[in-house]
Amino acid sequence: MTATPQAPVAVTGAEGFIGSPLVEALVAAGRRVRAMVQYNSFSSFGWLETLPKEVLAETEIVLGDVRDPGSVTGLVTGADTVYHLAALIAIPYSYRAPHSYVETNVTGTLNVLEAVRHLGTPRLVHTSTSETYGTALTVPITEDHPINTQSPYAASKAGGDRLADSYHASFETPVVTLRPFNTYGPRQSMRAVIPTVIARVAAGERSLDLGDLRPTRDFSYVKDTVAAFLAVGTAPAEHVVGRTFNAGTGREISIGDLVTLIGKLMDAELEVREDTRRVRPAASEVMRLLCDASRLRAATGWAPAHHLEEGLARTIEFFRDPANLARYKTDIYNV
Numbered sequence: 103m104t105a106t107p108q109a110p111v112a113v114t115g116a117e118g119f120i121g122s123p124l125v126e127a128l129v130a131a132g133r134r135v136r137a138m139v140q141y142n143s144f145s146s147f148g149w150l151e152t153l154p155k156e157v158l159a160e161t162e163i164v165l166g167d168v169r170d171p172g173s174v175t176g177l178v179t180g181a182d183t184v185y186h187l188a189a190l191i192a193i194p195y196s197y198r199a200p201h202s203y204v205e206t207n208v209t210g211t212l213n214v215l216e217a218v219r220h221l222g223t224p225r226l227v228h229t230s231t232s233e234t235y236g237t238a239l240t241v242p243i244t245e246d247h248p249i250n251t252q253s254p255y256a257a258s259k260a261g262g263d264r265l266a267d268s269y270h271a272s273f274e275t276p277v278v279t280l281r282p283f284n285t286y287g288p289r290q291s292m293r294a295v296i297p298t299v300i301a302r303v304a305a306g307e308r309s310l311d312l313g314d315l316r317p318t319r320d321f322s323y324v325k326d327t328v329a330a331f332l333a334v335g336t337a338p339a340e341h342v343v344g345r346t347f348n349a350g351t352g353r354e355i356s357i358g359d360l361v362t363l364i365g366k367l368m369d370a371e372l373e374v375r376e377d378t379r380r381v382r383p384a385a386s387e388v389m390r391l392l393c394d395a396s397r398l399r400a401a402t403g404w405a406p407a408h409h410l411e412e413g414l415a416r417t418i419e420f421f422r423d424p425a426n427l428a429r430y431k432t433d434i435y436n437v
């Protein structure tokens with residue numbers, strides 16, 4: 103008798119900043135991965151193209167689109183766990199193209215929920231974001247903090263979250279929602295502030311155009327966020343299913359202080375100018391985010407393992423490698 107092949111784990115958004123190290127971590131944990139890469143005319147597999155061949159040997163890459171129900175059903179069929187990370191994520195672009203955010207982040211999530219419901223998939227991890235809380239009313243932010251969506255991006259992510267909750271309530275769909283706070287590290291796009299600063303400095307610039315320097319954020323190193331995904335994806339169902347979990351460090355830093363810290367770590371004297379294109383409309387700016395992750399710690403034992411200084415040092419090392427830096431457009435505003 104031949105052994106039944108192990109069911110794969112399905113990942114959406116697998117070619118992205120967080121998705122690609124999640125694929126690596128799943129393979130390192132002994133899993134086969136079916137990885138959805140958004141269909142595109144360049145046959146680009148995004149960051150998956152840079153993974154070691156041993157990882158790719160365990161990864162089945164499927165071109166598709168979460169907006170297309172058939173594409174999602176094909177991805178999920180036979181999988182025992184789905185990690186749903188695919189999303190449009192940039193806040194500035196959500197001001198310009200809100201319909202595409204609803205189609206991807208709301209309808210796309212609905213398509214994943216429907217597939218999991220009808221195929222009887224044992225576990226779905228849905229990805230939320232700390233942006234759904236808006237400016238903190240109380241700190242640290244627990245999962246009971248009110249939702250206040252200050253951008254079309256945040257609203258579309260909260261829409262996906264509400265659908266996930268409703269599918270658990272209505273159909274007992276075994277979904278768990280992970281709500282990461284700001285994440286940074288190698289492979290992040292220059293739409294976010296940390297790669298913007300580090301890549302520009304690595305490219306030799308010393309004068310930086312940035313948005314508002316006052317807001318604070320709770321920054322997690324990407325490996326810690328990936329560990330949080332694995333924690334909620336593998337914990338016993340009775341501990342996690344039907345629940346939402348914050349993931350963050352419990353430390354906040356203003357963007358201004360962060361830029362100073364990066365300058366110090368890169369041994370660079372920086373001049374910062376405010377670029378009005380990068381400043382969000384006042385009521386849309388989230389001024390403060392600070393995470394309480396005690397629910398996640400209690401349910402799974404997860405805890406962040408990287409201090410900000412250590413994570414930044416690893417990120418700087420990544421961007422200082424000319425082969426990595428060459429993948430970025432350091433001379434334009436990346437929306």
Ligand SMILES: NC(=O)c1ccc[n+]([C@@H]2O[C@H](COP(=O)([O-])OP(=O)(O)OC[C@H]3O[C@@H](n4cnc5c(N)ncnc54)[C@H](O)[C@@H]3O)[C@@H](O)[C@H]2O)c1
Binds near residue numbers: 116166230284
């Ligand atoms: N980076 C952060 O700080 C952060 C914080 C909280 C939550 N998140 C969430 O984590 C997830 C991953 O974000 P990321 O930072 O890795 O961004 P990313 O842009 O690198 O990853 C998102 C991926 O989704 C894919 N995608 C977009 N539209 C798609 C579609 N229609 N069909 C299939 N795939 C599609 C993109 O190609 C991309 O690879 C997102 O759900 C995001 O909302 C990110």
